[in-house]
Every structure is written in structure tokens, then in C-alpha cells.
Amino acid sequence: MIVAGFACLGPLVILGEYSASMLTNQWPPTLPLAVLAVIQAALLTLLHRPLTAIMETRPAQAIVFFLGSRLMSVYLWHVPAIVLLTGVQLLWWPMPDPGTGAWWLSRPIFVVAVLLVVWAISTVTKRWESPQPILSPRWPSDAVTVIAVALFVFQSLAISSYGLDLPLAVLGLVCTAIAVVLTGGSSNVRAPDVPSSTAEAMPPSPR
Structure with a gap:
């Protein structure tokens, strides 16, 4: 399945409906992207035992911990x-046409440069990814909560649909x-429900 899927990807991209825009391919998912998802799921299933x-x-745990503690910074x-480095590149020398041999040769250097910039940023932002102690939990x-989720989902769907x-x-x-x-700074908050048995077992708070 994996080999057949990879063999089909090329013709699907060339002959099928596949846009150069990543967002266009995601909403709704194009056929090549759906096939790629099936290939990835099959590959992960095949490699489950050795990866475990x-x-x-x-x-391996140390590497995953190091990368995982910075994943949100990398994502954000x-x-x-990429935009910053692309702008710098355009200022200093002309960018090769996408898809040409010169463009592909420049990609490894560009990817390494992006990784270095993101790593530098993560050294500053990683403090915000560390869990902070919650002295007095407050819940919206x-x-x-419904309004906040609706706002977040609405703008995500709008960007996915229209670019x-x-x-x-x-x-x-x-x-x-x-x-x-x-969700984080609202004054209209309530404490989580605590069962009566748990509340009775808790020691009185100091005054």
C-alpha cells in the first residue's frame, strides 16, 4: 500500500487537481493530500513497534523532550x-524561479537557515512553554468558553477557505x-466543581 501510494502521488499531482497554495489543498482536502494522509497512516502503523x-x-527520550519543549515556538x-529570510534573500540576491534546478539547490541552505532562526527564537520563547504553577485556578x-471557541474556529475556517x-x-x-x-483574563469565572466528600476531606485554608 505504501509503495503503491507513493507511486500514485506523482501522477495525481501532475494530472489531478493540485494547487500550489497549501491552504487551497487543505480545504477541502484534495485527492493527492488525502492519499498522502493514508500513506502516512500506513507508514506509522508499520513503524509502530520499532518506534516504540x-x-x-x-x-531518544532526551531528543524528544528537547524538541517537544520547543514545538509550540517552532509552530508559531x-x-x-521563512518570511524574514525570504525578504532578506530578495534584498541581497535574486531568488531563482520556484521549481528550477537552482531553486532546489538553494532549498537545503534555506531550510538550515530557517532552523537556525527558529532555534534562536525558541531560546527566548521557551520560558513561555514551561508549565507555570497555578496558585488559584480560575475557569471561564x-x-x-463557547464564544471563545467560536471566535477561534471562525477565523481558522475563514483563512482555510479564502486564503x-x-x-x-x-x-x-x-x-x-x-x-x-x-479564556484567560475574563472576570466572569467560576471555580471547578468539587465533590462534597473531597471538600470535607480537605484541610481548612489558613486565614
Whole structure:
């Protein structure tokens, strides 16, 4: 299945409906992208046992811990890093036409440069990924949670459907900021329900 899937990807991309825009291919998923998802699922299923054995070793756990503690920074900052480096490249020398031999030869250097920039950013932002102690948990109400989720999902669907331009980028920024404020800084909060038996067993708080 894996070999056959990879063999079909090329013709599907060349002959099928496949856009150069990543967002266009994702919403709704094009046939090549769906086939790629099946290939990846089959490959992970095939490699499940050896990967599990590898993850039982200390070196693998250390690598995963190191990368995992910075994954959110990588996810959030890799696109700005790519845009920044692309702008720098355009200022210093002309970029080869995408898909040409010169363009492909420049990709490894560009990828390494992006990784270095993202790594530098992660050294600063990793402190925000570390779990912070919660002294007094506060939870938004159900209504606030629903509104925050709706705002976040709405802008995500809009960008996936129509592409990322300046108005939608501003919309996404505003909706995400409001959602974060509602869930993290709202004054309309309630404490989580505590069973009566648990509450009776808890020692009285010091005054």
C-alpha cells in the first residue's frame, strides 16, 4: 500500500487537481493530500513497534523532550522566520524561479537557515512553554468558553477557505486575541466543581 501510494502521488499531482497554495489543498482536502494522509497512516502503523522500542531508550527520550519543549515556538514562529529570510534573500540576491534546478539547490541552505532562526527564537520563547504553577485556578463560564471557541474556529475556517490576506490576517489576530482574553483574563469565572466528600476531606485554608 505504501509503495503503491507513493507511486500514485506523482501522477495525481501532475494530472489531478493540485494547487500550489497549501491552504487551497487543505480545504477541502484534495485527492493527492488525502492519499498522502493514508500513506502516512500506513507508514506509522508499520513503524509502530520499532518506534516504540526506540522511544524506550534514554537518548531518544532526551531528543524528544528537547524538541517537544520547543514545538509550540517552532509552530508559531517558523512562518515569520521563512518570511524574514525570504525578504532578506530578495534584498541581497535574486531568488531563482520556484521549481528550477537552482531553486532546489538553494532549498537545503534555506531550510538550515530557517532552523537556525527558529532555534534562536525558541531560546527566548521557551520560558513561555514551561508549565507555570497555578496558585488559584480560575475557569471561564460555559458561555464564555463557547464564544471563545467560536471566535477561534471562525477565523481558522475563514483563512482555510479564502486564503491568508491582510484583512483575514487582522481578523485572525483580533479573534484570537479576544478568545485568549476571554479564556484567560475574563472576570466572569467560576471555580471547578468539587465533590462534597473531597471538600470535607480537605484541610481548612489558613486565614
